[in-house]
Amino acid sequence: MSLLEITDLRARYGEFQALSGVSLSMEEGGVLAVVGANGAGKTTLLKTIAGIVPVAGGSVVFDGHDLAPLAAHQRTRLGIAVTPEGRRLFPNMTVEENLLVGGHTRRPGVWGLERLYDTFGVVGDIRARLGRHLSGGQQQAVAICRALMSNPKLLMLDEVSLGLAPVVVDQIYATLPTITEQGTTVLLVEQDAGHALAASDHVVCLLEGRTVLSGPSDQVSRADLASAYFGLAPSH
Amino acid sequence: MDWVNALAQGALLGGFYALLAAGLSLMFGVMRIVNLAHGLLAVAGAYVGVVVVEDAGLPLWVALVVAPLVLAGFGYLLQRGFLNRAVDLGGLVPVLVTFGVAVILTNLLQEWFTADSQSLRSGSFGTASVQLADGLSIGLLPAVTGLAGVLVVAALQWFLARTRSGRAMRAASDDPEVARLMGINEKHVYALATAIALATVGLAGVFLGMRTQFTPGYGDLVLIFAFEAVIIGGLGSLWGTLLGGLVLGVTQSLGSQIDPAYGFLIGHLVFLAVLAVRPAGLLPKVAVA
Numbered sequence: 460m461s462l463l464e465i466t467d468l469r470a471r472y473g474e475f476q477a478l479s480g481v482s483l484s485m486e487e488g489g490v491l492a493v494v495g496a497n498g499a500g501k502t503t504l505l506k507t508i509a510g511i512v513p514v515a516g517g518s519v520v521f522d523g524h525d526l527a528p529l530a531a532h533q534r535t536r537l538g539i540a541v542t543p544e545g546r547r548l549f550p551n552m553t554v555e556e557n558l559l560v561g562g563h564t565r566r567p568g569v570w571g572l573e574r575l576y577d578t579f580g581v582v583g584d585i586r587a588r589l590g591r592h593l594s595g596g597q598q599q600a601v602a603i604c605r606a607l608m609s610n611p612k613l614l615m616l617d618e619v620s621l622g623l624a625p626v627v628v629d630q631i632y633a634t635l636p637t638i639t640e641q642g643t644t645v646l647l648v649e650q651d652a653g654h655a656l657a658a659s660d661h662v663v664c665l666l667e668g669r670t671v672l673s674g675p676s677d678q679v680s681r682a683d684l685a686s687a688y689f690g691l692a693p694s695h
Numbered sequence: 696m697d698w699v700n701a702l703a704q705g706a707l708l709g710g711f712y713a714l715l716a717a718g719l720s721l722m723f724g725v726m727r728i729v730n731l732a733h734g735l736l737a738v739a740g741a742y743v744g745v746v747v748v749e750d751a752g753l754p755l756w757v758a759l760v761v762a763p764l765v766l767a768g769f770g771y772l773l774q775r776g777f778l779n780r781a782v783d784l785g786g787l788v789p790v791l792v793t794f795g796v797a798v799i800l801t802n803l804l805q806e807w808f809t810a811d812s813q814s815l816r817s818g819s820f821g822t823a824s825v826q827l828a829d830g831l832s833i834g835l836l837p838a839v840t841g842l843a844g845v846l847v848v849a850a851l852q853w854f855l856a857r858t859r860s861g862r863a864m865r866a867a868s869d870d871p872e873v874a875r876l877m878g879i880n881e882k883h884v885y886a887l888a889t890a891i892a893l894a895t896v897g898l899a900g901v902f903l904g905m906r907t908q909f910t911p912g913y914g915d916l917v918l919i920f921a922f923e924a925v926i927i928g929g930l931g932s933l934w935g936t937l938l939g940g941l942v943l944g945v946t947q948s949l950g951s952q953i954d955p956a957y958g959f960l961i962g963h964l965v966f967l968a969v970l971a972v973r974p975a976g977l978l979p980k981v982a983v984a
Contacts, residue, residue: 509876510875511872511875511876530875530880531875531876532875532877532878532879532881535875535876536878540876541876543873543876547873549865549866549869549870549873550869551869552862552866552869556862556865559859560862560863560866560874560879563862563863563866563877563878563879564877564878605877609877
């Protein structure tokens with residue numbers, strides 16, 4: 460059984476149809492990358508899975524549960540966690556408080572404060588600092604740890620590279636194997652197709668709210684991905 | 696010594712104002728709701744005290760337990776039933792809903808208890824005092840009330856900083872959408888915040904009933920003092936509310952020392968002065984874009 464099965468998913472903001480037929484399937488373990496240009500529907504897809512944007516049509520089934528009738532906080536309790544675009548730490552809380560809020564659901568699992576501090580040393584070093592006083596890279600590391608505190612089955616990362624220096628982005632991507640080794644499946648939303656291909660096992664490309672390409676990352680050529688990304692005819 | 700006595704009485708009065716205002720500050724801090732029914736809810740707490748003490752013949756301490764519980768239950772249902780939807784609609788809707796609640800409650804209290812003045816008999820507890828020096832004595836009731844204000848503010852601060860539910864409230868206040876992504880049911884968290892806020896106002900109401908005579912219309916004056924304490928201290932800041940209450944209580948008391956007729960007026964003038972010089976209050980909650 461797939462961990463996440465999305466079939467012909469549609470979502471809209473008012474009159475604007477943001478997703479008009481997205482389908483994808485994720486097996487447990489590994490990393491799936493969703494790529495696409497600005498406005499392709501990547502973040503909307505993630506928000507629809509998380510329960511921030513309602514399902515307007517089609518279906519989203521996670522671990523055997525139909526997500527459509529569930530509120531966002533109920534989906535988190537099923538094992539879905541998100542690091543939102545822009546990190547969005549709680550600015551008036553310390554890093555440790557942010558992590559404790561991330562663990563609000565008290566889902567059992569390997570991740571806890573001490574384990575995260577051991578694994579992500581930089582986060583332990585800044586545990587007493589307020590969220591609003593962190594650099595972009597520190598915020599991203601804390602945002603990922605905050606999501607891991609719920610011991611998710613599925614971790615969704617939205618534009619982790621946005622606004623960060625390349626060296627910091629490399630450091631963030633280097634943590635993904637540590638996360639997947641603990642049994643967490645990762646859904647990665649990225650504009651940076653290069654990073655996405657390198658870090659993932661499977662890639663899905665969206666264009667104007669639809670799935671236009673899907674396949675194993677090591678079998679999708681950069682040229683095909685570029686064609687799908689920009690809505691051009693395939694190169695072969 | 697008269698001035699020292701006035702200062703001491705003012706500080707205790709300030710603690711009472713902080714007790715009255717703590718729930719108002721909490722609701723604004725967590726949900727940005729300006730609760731216009733706040734003063735009336737304190738009066739409702741006093742009427743619960745009347746039912747418990749005067750009608751049922753139970754001791755005062757029972758009223759101090761029952762009134763917060765009744766008001767907390769009412770607060771939870773009010774938030775789940777009306778205010779959560781009002782918060783979703785945003786703008787002035789929550790304020791208008793609380794105004795409507797105040798109007799309805801005023802009429803209900805008048806219907807049930809009449810518009811006649813009432814008070815809670817506090818017996819020797821209300822009249823006992825300790826002579827600290829010549830010209831300086833502290834009443835037991837004002838001392839307990841003032842101390843209750845300090846303890847309630849400290850307890851709320853501890854709750855918000857140290858407990859899972861408190862952190863959830865702060866998270867929902869900072870960013871409701873991300874709070875939801877953390878598994879927090881913000882509708883429940885908001886209702887819990889309102890329940891706690893109204894529990895404190897229920898407690899304040901029983902003390903109010905012991906300190907003064909009240910009618911269903913008395914809530915307006917209570918609301919003004921609570922607002923002044925919150926705004927002097929800084930919107931949404933609990934320690935600020937305590938400081939605001941102390942500033943208001945002390946200035947009223949010192950003003951009364953100059954002329955008994957000027958006590959409230961001088962308190963209002965200090966409030967206006969703070970608004971003019973430091974509109975965000977003396978200890979404002981840090982705002983983050």
